[in-house]
Amino acid sequence: xxxxxxxTDTDIxxxxxxxxxxLGDFDIRIYPDVGNVGEIEYVAAWKHPFGEYIKYxxxxxxxxLGAGVDHIINDPELPQGVPIVRMEDNALTQDMCLxxxxxxxxxxxxxxxxxxxxxxxxxMPQPFVSPSQRNIGVMxxxxxxxxxxxxxxxxxxxxxAWGSSKKNNTGDINYYSGGDQLSNFIAAVDILINVLPxxxxxxxxxxxxxxxxxxxxxxxxNMARGGxxxxxxxxxxxxxxHITAAALDVFExxxxxxxxSLWTHPSVYLTPxxxxxSDAETSALMMVENIRRMESGKTPFPLYDPNKGY
Numbered sequence: 001x002x003x004x005x006x007x008t009d010t011d012i013x014x015x016x017x018x019x020x021x022x023l024g025d026f027d028i029r030i031y032p033d034v035g036n037v038g039e040i041e042y043v044a045a046w047k048h049p050f051g052e053y054i055k056y057x058x059x060x061x062x063x064x065l066g067a068g069v070d071h072i073i074n075d076p077e078l079p080q081g082v083p084i085v086r087m088e089d090n091a092l093t094q095d096m097c098l099x100x101x102x103x104x105x106x107x108x109x110x111x112x113x114x115x116x117x118x119x120x121x122x123x124m125p126q127p128f129v130s131p132s133q134r135n136i137g138v139m140x141x142x143x144x145x146x147x148x149x150x151x152x153x154x155x156x157x158x159x160x161a162w163g164s165s166k167k168n169n170t171g172d173i174n175y176y177s178g179g180d181q182l183s184n185f186i187a188a189v190d191i192l193i194n195v196l197p198x199x200x201x202x203x204x205x206x207x208x209x210x211x212x213x214x215x216x217x218x219x220x221x222n223m224a225r226g227g228x229x230x231x232x233x234x235x236x237x238x239x240x241x242h243i244t245a246a247a248l249d250v251f252e253x254x255x256x257x258x259x260x261s262l263w264t265h266p267s268v269y270l271t272p273x274x275x276x277x278s279d280a281e282t283s284a285l286m287m288v289e290n291i292r293r294m295e296s297g298k299t300p301f302p303l304y305d306p307n308k309g310y
Contacts, residue, residue, distance in 0.1 A: 022288035137189030199309025
């Protein structure tokens with residue numbers, strides 16, 4: 001039995017420690033040292049090269065380092081029927097909650113304005129706005145979106161959420177669902193936070209038509225996947241002043257090309273896809289548990305559902 005570890009742009013050493021401790025009877029291999037391809041039964045993957053999965057004839061499962069799996073399913077030669085296991089880790093979710101809180105405070109409390117005022121030696125306190133008067137809208141109400149919404153609500157913000165389908169037990173979150181309720185959701189949002197998965201139905205979903213429905217002066221935070229918020233439309237509304245500023249962690253093309261105008265836009269704040277970074281100690285342990293689960297004949301969790309797109 002062999003586990004192939006292929007984690008691009010990741011410090012692999014802490015992952016290997018957990019894999020070797022938890023899977024002592026497995027042969028742990030590090031890509032590109034694959035060895036006998038017929039012995040590869042599991043791949044722990046982050047941006048594994050396309051065209052490689054098809055080479056492993058006895059592959060039982062692909063385990064994603066991240067919550068998203070587009071780096072796997074976009075492989076045109078991906079073998080059919082192989083389970084794909086998403087990452088759902090409490091430490092990762094907490095990191096995403098902190099990312100959302102950081103940018104919410106950055107915009108809500110005018111820290112972005114104070115940073116610019118400092119450059120001009122301006123002492124100019126901005127009017128106070130209570131968190132209860134600031135409307136935060138979270139797009140996506142799955143496991144991560146729900147935690148993000150609840151964490152912001154616990155800080156006193158007025159939080160609403162939108163998802164493609166109806167949900168039960170939404171607690172104190174004002175929840176909207178389906179395309180017919182999207183406009184009502186968007187129209188009241190001061191800070192829009194995208195936590196949607198990238199699927200055929202969400203690609204370019206947040207376009208100029210949707211963004212224009214935000215109140216003038218709103219803010220946008222994208223911490224989910226590039227390709228959901230149309231970058232050209234976002235830039236247009238930033239330039240027009242309809243949207244005040246945006247914090248972007250994910251992009252249509254990554255790494256973001258050096259020539260992309262988002263780099264130098266004065267109202268755009270960029271981070272290099274670091275919202276919700278995986279902690280090796282907890283994330284690798286989850287992978288180990290899922291491999292053990294499959295080896296004992298049980299179903300891993302959470303499985304990617306191609307019908308839902310996540």
